[in-house]
Amino acid sequence: MPEDLTPKPDPAVPIAPPFLPFALPDIGDEEIAAVVECLRSGWVTTGPRTRQFEHDFAAYLGDGVDAISVNSATAGLHLALEALGIGPGDEVIVPTLTFTATAEVVHYLGAHPVLVDADPDTLNLDLAAVEAAIGPRTRAIIPVHYAGLACDMDAVQALAATYQLKVVEDAAHAFPTHYKGRLVGTLASDATVFSFYANKTMTTGEGGMVVTRDANLARRVRLMRIHGISQDAFDRYTSRTPAWFYDVVAAGFKYNLTDLASAMGIEQLRKIDRFLLRRQELAQAYAIGLQGLPLRLPCVPGPGSSHAWHLYVVRLEANARFGRDELIARLSERGIGTSVHFIPLHRHPFWRDSCRLSPEQFPVAEASFACMLSLPLYTRMSDADQQRIIDTLRELLT
Secondary structure, three states: OOOOOOOOOOOOOOOOOOOEOOOOOOOOHHHHHHHHHHHHHOOOOOOHHHHHHHHHHHHHHOOOOEEEEEOOHHHHHHHHHHHOOOOOOOEEEEEOOOOOHHHHHHHHOOOEEEEEOEOOOOOOEOHHHHHHHOOOOEEEEOOEOHHHOOOOHHHHHHHHHHHOOEEEEEOOOOOOOEEOOEEOOOOOOOEEEEEOEOOOOOOOEOOEEEEEOOHHHHHHHHHHOEOOEOOOHHHHHHOOOOOOOOOEOOOOOEOOOOHHHHHHHHHHHHOHHHHHHHHHHHHHHHHHHOOOOOEEOOOOOOOOOOOOOOOEEEEEOOOOOOOHHHHHHHHHHOOEOOEOOOOOHHHOHHHHHHOOOOHHHOHHHHHHHHHEEEEOOOOOOOHHHHHHHHHHHHHHHO
16 A cells, blocks of 8 residues: 655644635525526526516615616716716715725716715714815715714705705615614615625625615616616517617616626525624624723614624724734734725825825824724624634734
């Protein structure tokens, strides 16, 4: 018998624990089976499963909303603003503490994003800064529900009513989030846009949903998401009208969601309440396990409201042993992934230079960025995984 030459582990060398990533999608056999069935059906672009996904999503939110699927939340924000008539010369108020897409879509339309600072407690947009930024060319506000905690939408809506502004909620982090007993997506905004990117609370890989009660806005978004064509592929190939015939009635975009993605989304939506419960359990375990450390923990929602816990963002106190960057490096050395949400927009060369911005204009976002990091929080994380993160933080920071 040949000698076994496979290298043997040295019992004197400890085995490193597996790397814990910052985020992982929770995809089960149901999603895999649904995608396989879709592939076998022969209908893989926008079709019957996309229609079902839209119907199911609107039904989940309730309160008479319409849901229009798109291939990303970025696309959804772009389409919503376009449908509201935002264009060259207009100004749209956007928080600096967000992903670039929130401001980018304003730029797409030739309008100007006006960045505002963050609230020091919630890290949502600072409402006093919003009001101070309103000028004669201001047409809309895009509140971002940071990390999954709803903005003070009563105050946002009051400002919008006073100054006759449109409101498009960037709810990429906020499904499902409640604000004073109502789900984000059913509030009084002109439109709300959700994300189904890979690390979100539910995923279709890439994808998003525009939600509105405005029938005209919904019609415009549906039209513009597929090249401004009067009939989408599903209508054309399932109606009695010859499939080759269509009218281009506007110069639209290519933003439709596929049935492959929708098949996955249908199954993820069925699990969303379980996903939310697990995220809430993990957030509570962090809140208990990290007590006493030099960390500022996230704000919790008020009565009647809930947090989606897409992100768990902590801020290092001034007396911490390490700065943010060193702590991230030390956690990585111990096999724990983290992230930062976000590098404020005013720090990025494009927005800094094109909008003539300086750090002094955004003291809260600046101070928060310097000390913030996002800890792993995803539904596939085990209690033991999370305890390892907590124990490592206690070891490093105590």
